[in-house]
Amino acid sequence: MSADDAQLVAAAQAGDRVALDSLLRRHYDRLHAVCRRVTSSDADASDATQEAMIAIVRGLPAFDGRSSFSTWSYRIAVNASLDELRRRRRRPMPTSDQRDHDQPLDIVDHRANERSDGLGDRLALDAALATVPEEFRVPVVLRDVADLDYAEIAAILDIPIGTVKSRIARGRGQLADILHDPGNHPDPT
Amino acid sequence: MTDAPRPDDDLELASAYLDGEIDGDDRARVESSPSLLRVVADLAAVRATLARSVPPAAAATRESALAAALAAAAEPAPTADDQVPTGNLRVMPRRYRWVAMAGSAAAAVVLAVVAVTALQGGGSDSDVEVADAPVETATMVGADTRTAAAGAEATPEAMDTENTLGSITGPATVLPEVANADDLTAYATGAAPPMTTFGNESLPGQGTDVTADTLPASEIAPAVSPLVPVPTCLPADATVVGSVSVRGIPATVVRAADGSLQAYDGDCTLLLQAQP
Numbered sequence A: 001m002s003a004d005d006a007q008l009v010a011a012a013q014a015g016d017r018v019a020l021d022s023l024l025r026r027h028y029d030r031l032h033a034v035c036r037r038v039t040s041s042d043a044d045a046s047d048a049t050q051e052a053m054i055a056i057v058r059g060l061p062a063f064d065g066r067s068s069f070s071t072w073s074y075r076i077a078v079n080a081s082l083d084e085l086r087r088r089r090r091r092p093m094p095t096s097d098q099r100d101h102d103q104p105l106d107i108v109d110h111r112a113n114e115r116s117d118g119l120g121d122r123l124a125l126d127a128a129l130a131t132v133p134e135e136f137r138v139p140v141v142l143r144d145v146a147d148l149d150y151a152e153i154a155a156i157l158d159i160p161i162g163t164v165k166s167r168i169a170r171g172r173g174q175l176a177d178i179l180h181d182p183g184n185h186p187d188p189t
Numbered sequence B: 001m002t003d004a005p006r007p008d009d010d011l012e013l014a015s016a017y018l019d020g021e022i023d024g025d026d027r028a029r030v031e032s033s034p035s036l037l038r039v040v041a042d043l044a045a046v047r048a049t050l051a052r053s054v055p056p057a058a059a060a061t062r063e064s065a066l067a068a069a070l071a072a073a074a075e076p077a078p079t080a081d082d083q084v085p086t087g088n089l090r091v092m093p094r095r096y097r098w099v100a101m102a103g104s105a106a107a108a109v110v111l112a113v114v115a116v117t118a119l120q121g122g123g124s125d126s127d128v129e130v131a132d133a134p135v136e137t138a139t140m141v142g143a144d145t146r147t148a149a150a151g152a153e154a155t156p157e158a159m160d161t162e163n164t165l166g167s168i169t170g171p172a173t174v175l176p177e178v179a180n181a182d183d184l185t186a187y188a189t190g191a192a193p194p195m196t197t198f199g200n201e202s203l204p205g206q207g208t209d210v211t212a213d214t215l216p217a218s219e220i221a222p223a224v225s226p227l228v229p230v231p232t233c234l235p236a237d238a239t240v241v242g243s244v245s246v247r248g249i250p251a252t253v254v255r256a257a258d259g260s261l262q263a264y265d266g267d268c269t270l271l272l273q274a275q276p
Helices: A003-013 A017-039 A042-062 A069-090 A109-114 A118-131 A134-144 A150-157 A161-180 B008-019 B024-031 B034-052 B059-073 B094-121 B125-131 B145-154 B162-167 B181-188
Strands: B173-178 B195-198 B239-246 B249-255 B261-264 B270-274
Touching (some): A017 A042, A017 A069, A134 A161, B181 B249, B181 B261
Antiparallel strands (some): B261 B270
16 A cells, blocks of 8 residues: 555544545546446446445445555455446346337447547447456456556456466457457447 | 467467566567567557546546545444445445436425325325325425425435335426437427426336427427436537437437437437438
8 A cells, every 4th residue: 555545544544534535536536447447338437436435435444454455446446347237237228119119229339430539439449348258358457447467456356366367368359359350249239 | 460369378478478477488489479479469459448548537427426425434334234345335326316316306296295285185094194204395395306306415315225216206307209310300490209207116218198288398499408417428529409318218419510410328329310
């Protein structure tokens, strides 16, 4: 834990709300980035990050510093993101009956990959990430977005370092294939 | 980018090389193999793509999350279950909060009206239950749902009520129902498409029991509904026109730079488009 984090954690545990606010602000953006890449959705990432923040606050009194605050909070953010994805799968979607009006609903995002603007690139990356199974996607995000080393990722996900290594490799390989040739991969929706 | 399938061993070796998590012998093996170096280049491109373009959260979203977290700090000490930060929280997802807020307000108004009616109409068995309703419910008579919703959002209890969705008893608002490009154009020009009721017990998409004929002109004209937040991920050059329901999905209508009308959901998925 960095000295500043350690001081802020100690102060926050002692009831200093200013320190707690500073601690949360310091880590919000990096946790949001992980949530954003794991969920591939702005809305889900915002929900997941908020839940992670609340879980951090609620769990802080029991945080004993054996791992770094950063590692601990990443673990919370990953869990919040995976919970959000589970909730997303449970959300009711329009059924065929509801959509079966005069003509089929025209989802126009098929052209996203052809757009040259930032939105198109983002949608293409989100679509590619959503296609990669969570067990591969999460280690890749922790490595390439959070810039964690294999040992830290192993600690966060509670898996052996060798497993981290192979999952990152497979996740990156799948992403490379999808981004290179998105037409040959199924739409996750 | 390599076109031939990569052996898993090569992939793992190249990936570990990229991360610097490799020993001397394997490093030499990668650096002496053009095919492995090509795989490294592929994976490096993926890494760069992932790292460079994480869209930041909007400032309002960040502040809202921080406020919610600080509010949680002020709550009573959590139970043993809560102390394990599994992410399995009972906080309502941000996107559904508007449903709960509007629904809670509608429910409160209904309860208050029933209470007033019951008090004016004399005693009955149901009077007992109405009399037990919270005092603040009666004070909400006459308040518009938006004001009531704001009050609901301000309390920690309102944020910790995923089940609030089940307590909603009546319609809270309506959105113009848009099923195709013609509807979208009609909406943008102020014509009157049918309306879909939102804020009922079910999620958006249930029921179309309100018609444009019964609504004032102000609810027919294109407008941004306060209950459909405008996504922050819309194209930068788009102009927001209003809020609609696209086959039951709340959506924001924008006019693109080329003049076309587009309807996006909360994740900026393009649901419908009408050419100029």
